[in-house]
Amino acid sequence: MSVLIVGSTALDSITTPTASNPRLLGGSASHAAVAASFFGPVKLVGVVGEDFPKRYLQLYKRHRIDLLGLQVLPGKTFHWAGEYEANMNNRRTLKTELGVFETFTPALPAAYQTAPFVLLANIAPALQHHVLDQMRRPKFVVADTMDLWLKVALPDLLKLIKRLDGFVLNDSEAQQLTGEDNVFTALKKIHKLGPKHVVIKQGSHGSILSGPRGLFICPAYPLRKVVDPTGAGDSFVGGMMGYLAAAKGPVDEHIRRAMTYGSVVASFCCEGFGLQCTTKITRAQINGRVEELERLTRF
Amino acid sequence: MSVLIVGSTALDSITTPTASNPRLLGGSASHAAVAASFFGPVKLVGVVGEDFPKRYLQLYKRHRIDLLGLQVLPGKTFHWAGEYEANMNNRRTLKTELGVFETFTPALPAAYQTAPFVLLANIAPALQHHVLDQMRRPKFVVADTMDLWLKVALPDLLKLIKRLDGFVLNDSEAQQLTGEDNVFTALKKIHKLGPKHVVIKQGSHGSILSGPRGLFICPAYPLRKVVDPTGAGDSFVGGMMGYLAAAKGPVDEHIRRAMTYGSVVASFCCEGFGLQCTTKITRAQINGRVEELERLTRF
Numbered sequence: 277m278s279v280l281i282v283g284s285t286a287l288d289s290i291t292t293p294t295a296s297n298p299r300l301l302g303g304s305a306s307h308a309a310v311a312a313s314f315f316g317p318v319k320l321v322g323v324v325g326e327d328f329p330k331r332y333l334q335l336y337k338r339h340r341i342d343l344l345g346l347q348v349l350p351g352k353t354f355h356w357a358g359e360y361e362a363n364m365n366n367r368r369t370l371k372t373e374l375g376v377f378e379t380f381t382p383a384l385p386a387a388y389q390t391a392p393f394v395l396l397a398n399i400a401p402a403l404q405h406h407v408l409d410q411m412r413r414p415k416f417v418v419a420d421t422m423d424l425w426l427k428v429a430l431p432d433l434l435k436l437i438k439r440l441d442g443f444v445l446n447d448s449e450a451q452q453l454t455g456e457d458n459v460f461t462a463l464k465k466i467h468k469l470g471p472k473h474v475v476i477k478q479g480s481h482g483s484i485l486s487g488p489r490g491l492f493i494c495p496a497y498p499l500r501k502v503v504d505p506t507g508a509g510d511s512f513v514g515g516m517m518g519y520l521a522a523a524k525g526p527v528d529e530h531i532r533r534a535m536t537y538g539s540v541v542a543s544f545c546c547e548g549f550g551l552q553c554t555t556k557i558t559r560a561q562i563n564g565r566v567e568e569l570e571r572l573t574r575f
Numbered sequence: 576m577s578v579l580i581v582g583s584t585a586l587d588s589i590t591t592p593t594a595s596n597p598r599l600l601g602g603s604a605s606h607a608a609v610a611a612s613f614f615g616p617v618k619l620v621g622v623v624g625e626d627f628p629k630r631y632l633q634l635y636k637r638h639r640i641d642l643l644g645l646q647v648l649p650g651k652t653f654h655w656a657g658e659y660e661a662n663m664n665n666r667r668t669l670k671t672e673l674g675v676f677e678t679f680t681p682a683l684p685a686a687y688q689t690a691p692f693v694l695l696a697n698i699a700p701a702l703q704h705h706v707l708d709q710m711r712r713p714k715f716v717v718a719d720t721m722d723l724w725l726k727v728a729l730p731d732l733l734k735l736i737k738r739l740d741g742f743v744l745n746d747s748e749a750q751q752l753t754g755e756d757n758v759f760t761a762l763k764k765i766h767k768l769g770p771k772h773v774v775i776k777q778g779s780h781g782s783i784l785s786g787p788r789g790l791f792i793c794p795a796y797p798l799r800k801v802v803d804p805t806g807a808g809d810s811f812v813g814g815m816m817g818y819l820a821a822a823k824g825p826v827d828e829h830i831r832r833a834m835t836y837g838s839v840v841a842s843f844c845c846e847g848f849g850l851q852c853t854t855k856i857t858r859a860q861i862n863g864r865v866e867e868l869e870r871l872t873r874f
Binding site for chain 2: 362363364457458459460461464478480481482484490491492493494495498499500501502532533535536570571572573574575
């Protein structure tokens with residue numbers, strides 16, 4: 277089955293202590309869509325400007341991502357610039373130019389409206405609502421978010437969370453949303469906001485699912501070197517949703533393995549700037565790391 | 576087989592945001608010995624003053640801990656006072672009174688010198704050396720440490736690390752020792768200092784082993800409420816060594832499961848002040864949480 281992914285489609289200028297890379301293909305939807313593409317068909321919803329490089333459209337196409345929902349509008353593509361500190365955990369935003377995203381309200385193609393799996397990747401909650409409004413009885417809807425929306429669009433976000441099957445956020449966002457330091461207490465509080473599945477991402481420490489079948493502690497793949505963590509969280513949730521959409525049977529039977537696959541795609545994402553590493557890997561390499569994670573966690 | 580444990584035997588005065596508890600039984604050796612006692616015989620090496628409460632001696636005895644190596648000397652018992660911040664991760668030391676530990680140099684009873692498993696729990700490296708010097712061909716020697724010794728006794732500690740089969744430290748200590756933010760690179764560097772087994776503790780994120788059979792990612796048991804984390808690291812390594820000493824066959828075959836048992840004992844430790852929870856649990860409860868951890872990590 278296919279997964280519909282809406283989120284940002286952007287150009288990222290990323291600086292780390294060792295290198296600087298301008299105008300890479302980035303954005304939550306780009307990372308999530310490429311990650312999901314290893315498992316099955318992906319329908320992308322987004323907007324880019326006339327300056328969007330053709331080679332990035334080619335990249336989407338190489339990953340067989342359906343671009344019927346990607347609008348090309350007069351104006352500039354969303355551009356984000358950020359810089360990482362030496363430990364690669366803290367980053368600061370140097371520039372955010374919304375460009376064509378400022379006025380974007382997508383009208384979904386008919387073929388998109390029946391996609392059974394929907395990933396509302398990180399973007400303004402109003403836009404996530406707008407896409408969800410156009411869907412016809414999706415099977416499983418998951419949203420990701422970021423600290424910014426908790427600050428500037430909390431009422432919208434809370435309304436969105438109520439409509440979700442699954443909500444994904446990182447540990448500091450969970451703390452911000454619930455006021456709870458303890459991740460398991462935070463999970464409990466987030467369930468009360470609506471979703472049956474809540475996933476808290478913990479970066480290099482992996483992630484934790486709380487769902488109808490209880491908790492799952494999902495490991496992160498051990499990486500000796502992180503080149504650029506931008507998009508790792510998007511790759512995680514994209515890989516997870518791609519795997520889920522491709523799996524047969526109830527979500528609860530597959531979600532643990534889906535998270536592990538997402539975690540592995542995120543590990544590859546961290547090993548290159550932007551999508552440079554993710555776009556070079558094969559499904560066999562992903563399977564290899566998942567098997568390795570099984571060996572690394574067995575006792 | 577039995578495990579010999581040397582470390583601090585202390586009185587801990589612990590303040591958290593919710594309560595204050597003076598003069599609890601504490602110290603690295605106390606926590607490690609009680610944790611190890613659930614699995615097999617333990618021989619304790621330490622020193623206390625004349626002020627050491629009889630009920631704490633009774634507590635050791637209830638756990639069938641061999642006290643032949645526990646000296647009672649004129650003077651005061653080592654006393655530590657500390658205070659935790661609201662998130663229970665950061666703590667500051669309010670008081671450290673070494674008392675009888677200041678001049679302590681243990682002479683091991685003959686029956687202790689042949690113990691096959693040796694845990695040099697956190698204490699000055701010179702004292703860890705001194706105990707190790709008296710051992711006759713132990714099978715498996717592990718040491719724990721703390722940031723203080725990395726600062727004030729690094730040459731002693733480096734010499735000790737060379738003599739170990741296993742070295743256990745937490746993530747910030749690993750960073751301090753190696754200058755590496757990345758835990759997997761840090762593990763590699765620590766192997767070069769000597770030990771075949773290196774374990775990095777990551778608090779509520781679990782721990783990571785690097786050994787002859789590769790990496791193992793050991794989960795932490797999910798806790799909704801941490802009452803007092805004092806001694807959790809000591810309980811972890813004590814439980815691990817107790818389990819290893821009781822297991823038959825090569826260490827490498829059992830160390831993953833041993834760490835998981837240690838992790839579970841540490842989780843109980845965090846649920847009460849000092850040893851208040853650890854001393855109330857049963858082996859069946861420990862087994863129950865280990866089985867639960869298996870379910871929580873399977874995918």
